[in-house]
Structures are given as structure tokens and as C-alpha cells.
Amino acid sequence: MLKISSDQALQLVQQHWQITGEINDLPSYADRNFKISGAQGNFVFKIANPNWSYADLDIENAALLHLVHTCPDLALPKIMLAADGSHIIPLNLYDDAGNTLACHMRLLTFVSGQVYAEAAQQTNTDLASLEYSLGLAIGKLDRGLSDFQHPAMMREVDWSISQLPGLIDEIAHVEDAEIRALVQRHLHYFADNESQWRQTLPQAVIHNDANDYNVIVSTVEPDGDHAQQKNSNQASAHESDPVRAHYQVDAIIDFGDMCFHLRAVDLAITIVYALQHAVDISRVKQCITAILRAYQGVHPLSEPELRILPALINARLSQSVLMATRAFRKNPANTYILVSQIGVHRLLRQFEEIGADELEQLMLSAIR
Template identity: 40%
Template sequence: MDMLTPVEASRLAARHWGIEGEARALPSYADQNFRIRADGDGYVLKVAHPSWSAAEIELENLAMMELARREPSLGCPRVQFASNGEHLLALPIEGQACLVRMLSYVPGTTYAEAINSLQPHQCRVLHRSLGQAVGRLTRGLQDFRHPAAERAHDWNLMSLPRLLDEVPHVEDAAFRDIVREHATRFCAALPAWRATLPVSVLHNDANDLNVIVDDDGAGGKRVSAVIDFGDMCTSFRLADLAIACTYAMQHESDPVACAQAIVGGYLAEQPLQRSELEQLHAFILARLCHSILMATRSHREQPDNPFVLVSQQGVRGLLRQLADVAPDAIVRPYLESSHD
């Protein structure tokens, strides 16, 4: 979707938000995003893909506003109000009404870019800060509700049963058995978990490209923000912690120690029930299976697209590794002391 030029983006920013500055296109999967260099770190003008509804974009904006009020230290993007007082505008672009908004630009580097340049003790600090950031994310959204969060979302772990038909298409037979075992076990437990585990509105995508890090003042890095709220949904409260662990662990030779540090940081900000902690391992395995089955489906639908499977090596390697790990290995240090 390339409906807007940088020059036109600059004009929109000035006309509707009173923000003057040069616009530069940013990479985006489906939307059009432009960084506006103005005061401070600048802003990002976002033009939503036509497939997004106003309710879905409103969900993101209101969630970011809630976090700005309740967890300002988290550093998430700040929603900018237009000159008419609205946070979301429907503007005509190339003869089509498009949903347009303005967010603050979040400086820093991604977790994926930063982690491989750190020493082991610096990694442990970063892992703990990741857990703290995701704990604040959970805490800040605990009372947040929005109808659009109830949408059926492909990346909601509650939707994993819809992907079980993809298991036979996983090519390696031995690996297919691992995926089948853990995906079906998770799906079988879903009815009981729906009745007992806390449910809330989630960010649902704290992966290593959506976590932003900055200098910690001691030569290392700390998590300063979480961005990209496009996968928000209502699901198990535990899922955001599981997702953060899933992506961070792929960078480590000792993924269990990595996850333990993340969990420790998370629990310092947001307690969980013992019953949630006891299922963290299963949730991490389920997220890995979810990623594998989504990629398998995409590869069947787009067999000539090499990018569909580009991130799967780390996902598959971690699933193989964790399949042989004791279910309580990650959370054992916390089961008696740090939960509700």
C-alpha cells in the first residue's frame, strides 16, 4: 500500500496536527508509516491499511493512552491529538477514506539488534528489564476493556485449535510428532484453563522486534518501550509473559536461565497466580507451535515466498530444546514466594 508520498505526509502532519517537519517513509508490513522529524525525537504518521476497521485502530490508541496514564515509565508511543481534538482521523487519500493517526516516535534499538552485542552479565540485566517491562504492560492494561479486543485473532493462543489441521503438513516426521504432542495437549487443556486462568486484554506481540532498548547508564541496555499494538486481543493474562520469553530465549545458549530472569523481573511488577506460573512452560511451547503452524500454513499458501519461513530456524530449535526440559524448570524458583 503506497498511497501517500513523503511530501504529502508532511502536508497532512502540518495541516491536521500542526507538526512541521520532513517526512521519511518507514518500513511496514501493511500500513504506511512516516517519521516526521520535528521537536524532540519526532513523530510517526500512520496510515492504516484498508483492511483495518476504525474500532481496531481505536483499540490500539486507547490502550496506549491507558498505558501513558498508568505506566508512563514504560515509554510506549504517545497518541497525538489532531487540531480538532480527535485521536483518529478519516482522511481522503487518492479518492479513498483512510484512517490516519499520529504517534510519538520511540527512540532506541530493537531487542534483536542489541542482545548479541552484550556480555553475559549485561544480558541478565536486559532479561530482567524485559520481564519488568512486560509486567508493567500487564499491570497497565489490567482494567482496560474494548469491544474490538474480543475479535477472533489468528495470533491469539486461544485460536490454536484452528491450526491443528496444519500439523500433517509439517515436513519432518520426528519434528511433526513434537508439534502434534504439544499443540494437541495445549488445546485439550483449553476448556479447563478458560474456566480457571485469568483473562485480560493483551499486547500479544512482545517479540524481539517490538521491544525497544536503550542505554542503562552502566554500559549495558535496558528495555525502554514496547511498540506495535496491532495484535491486541483478549486472552490469557499469562500469554504476554510467555510470548516475551519465547522470543528472548531464541537468542540464548541457556534459554531456561534467560526465561528465569524474565519471570523474576515480571513478578517484581505483576504477581501471577501459582496456577498460571505452573502453566508457563506449556504456554511457551504452545506459542512456538503456533508460530510453526502459522508459518506452515503461509508456506502452503505462498510456496514461492522465501520470507515465510525466515524466522523458523530459531523457533524450531527452541521447541526441540524445551521439549526435553522439565515443565517446572523455569518457574521452580518462584513457585512458593512470588505469586498471588
């Protein structure tokens, strides 16, 4: 853990950005993040873990600066320039053992709203319109990134789907025999085909982590575009109920896992996380259809890309299983690692039950 108090963090923001206000810690896996609220607005002060290089942070900032012009419809975090014009500032901190750590700090605007996971878990949420809005948002984001380039874009990150074949040794440690067999099959299929896919299908810098806690939503009135969404998706049994809550996706945050890969991978990842909130098979199909039809309306994939989408989804699910298996072996006291895999295992079994042919036709229905 990086050692810095809230007061010290606020002093740094005042010194470099001339911004002040009330400061509070924000949860973070390895970094130190603080929310600053005051008359000048709401901001996130980010101190990156020393494992993140300047280039790793610069590609995030460069992408957000690029998206200001290419994706104006989303309320993405905005980069705040320091008084000297820089947007990444070096900082030396200490860890719990007193070792000096070379870090970097940044300031971004805070995106207000509710996370997708919370909205999707509410019993009165109109999931059809929420999922459609998610497809629109990730389509707009991917379209905005389609011409983005950066010197660090070819970097490998832990959650790049290209890392899946490197997890092959973890298969033996998957306890559930059915899941182990499915993961083994999906891993080998991906490993056998990835190179050819990347030679023949479009690639781009992708966000790579549109999980249900990185998607910010707000409530809306069920009219205009949302009325059209309801007409183009299967209505839920309660869709006409006036107390149903309607949401739209306003922003996607946390660009730390960006990488260069098949552009279809971003959509596959988005679907994986949205499906955590679609429990039965009929809802799984409806969720995929809603997201895919919306995405196709703003950033359409080709037929060959749609055909491999089930394989990419299964590859990402398999990667999640193997990453969790490795993490649990390293920290067996953290049983939550395996609890969080319940939805992933369910989806692997449901995709197997639906079958490859029906899944492919489901994807192709977006262009028919």
C-alpha cells in the same frame, strides 16, 4: 500497497496536526508509516491498511491513553490529538489498481532507541540484565493493562493463541517429522485445556506481541537496580568485564495485536521471543528465570498460572510453525519464511529435551 507520497503524507500532518519537519518512510507489513522529525519533536504518521476498522485502531489508542496513567515508567508512544480534537481521522486512498480504499490515519510520538533484537545480538551485551529488564517492562505493562476494557477487546486477531486449534490442517504440511509430532501434541494439549484454563485463571487485555523488534532499549550504567539484577541472576563469564554493554527496556510498541486472553499468555510470548537469543539449554533456563523473576516482582502470577506457562510457550511456538508453514505454501518463493523458523524449531526440541517436569519446576522457582 497504499498509494501516497512522502510529500502528500506531510501535507496531511500539517493540515490536521499543524506539525511539520523532515519525513521518511518507515518499514511496515501492510500499512504506510512515516517518521517526521523537526523542531516540534519526532513522530510516527500511521495510515492503517483498510482491513483495520475504526474499532481496531481505537482500542490501540485507548490502551495507550490508559497506560499514560497506569504505566508511567515506560516511554510508550503517545497519541497526538488533531486540531479538531480527534485521534483517528478517515482518509480515502488508492491502491495500485486505482481502487478507492477507505483508511484511517493517526499520529503518535516516535520512541527513540535500539530494538531488543539488535542489543541481544551484540557480543558484548550483558544478557542477564537485559532479560531481567525485559521481565520488569512486560510486567509493568501487563499491570497497567490489568483494569483496561474496551468494546473491541473480545475481537479475534490472527495471532491470538486461541487461533492455534484452527491451524490443525497445516500440521500435515510440516516437513520435519520430529517438529510435526511435537506441534501436533502441543496443539491438541492446548485445544483440550484452553477452555478450562480460561474459566479458572485470570484474563485481561494483553499486548500479545512483545517480539524482539517491538521492544525498545537504551544503554545504562551497571549500577542501582542493575547491580541487584546481577546478584539475583546467574552471572555470565564476562559479567565483570568493564566493556560489557548494559541495556534497559524503555518501551514496548505496536499494540495492533491486542486481545483478551489469559494474562499469562503475554509473558509466554515475551519469553518465546527472548529465547531466540538464548542458544544453548543452560542459557534458555537462565533467560526464562531472569524474565520470570523480574515479572513476578511487579505483576506476580499465581502457582496455577506458572504451572501452565510451559504449555503456553509450546503453544505459541507451535502456532509460529503452523503460521509459517501456511505462509510458505502460499508463497514458496519466499524461503526466508522457513529460515526464520530455525530458532523456533530449536526451542521446541530443547523444551522436549528439558522435559515437562523440569520446566514446571523452573517456572515454580519464581515463587520459592
